Amino acid sequence: MSNTLIAYSTDKGQTLKICNKIKAQLESCGEVVSLHNLAEGDVDLARFDKILIGASIKHGKHAHRVFKFIKEKQPLLEQKPSGFFSVSLVARKPGKDTAETNPYMQAFLKRITWTPDFMEVFGGMVDYQRYNFFDRHIIRFIMRITKGPTNLDACIEYTDWDKVDRFSQRVANY
Structure with a gap:
């Protein structure tokens, strides 16, 4: 049984809604899942087996706290299975709806040195x-x-x- 963290940054709540859906799915597979809002401070990653980070786009950018969290936690993120997903209205469009084709995901990946094990983009609301x-x-x-x-x-x-x-x-x- 994995102990999984889903850390998230949301503006209007759609990212949290997606996190809750992922949480329910993982729990149905036997995982223990905790949610953590990055706006509410630090979290100890050492106690988790897997780590997911979900972040929304606002005015064309992910929140600064997402990059800060990744920079501070990168050694642990690299030691454990970890992933990232982005939520934006741009991801509603065909051709911009995959991690490889979404401009916000590509911009995000250029700003970090961490390589997530799994990535995805989801349309927002x-x-x-x-x-x-x-x-x-x-x-x-x-x-x-x-x-x-x-x-x-x-x-x-x-x-x-x-x-x-x-x-x-x-x-x-x-």
Whole structure:
């Protein structure tokens, strides 16, 4: 039985929702799973057998705390099975929906020296009603450019839950 950590950084909650789905899948395979919000401080990685990091994109970037966590914990991340997944609206688009083709994942990998054992990207969620004034209009502008939904009443989840299940199974089998 593996003791697995899922450390995450989320802005509006879709990454946490994905983490909870992965957690449930891993637990159904007999793993003990703990969630840790990177915004809530440090966590001792030594007590875990596997480590996953999930992070959302906000305004084109992963949160600084994700890079800080990886830099500080890299020796332990390299000693154990570990992985990373990214959540963004860009991942909703064919051709940008894999770790190899997603521009945010590729930018992320260029900024770190750690090589995750498993990686994935998941589509996020657009929910204009949950955004503050500034974010609502920035995201709407980006959606207009990328041919996404611009109706300010739109609430669309782009997460492919079957893909989340397949990723969870890969992690469980590792």
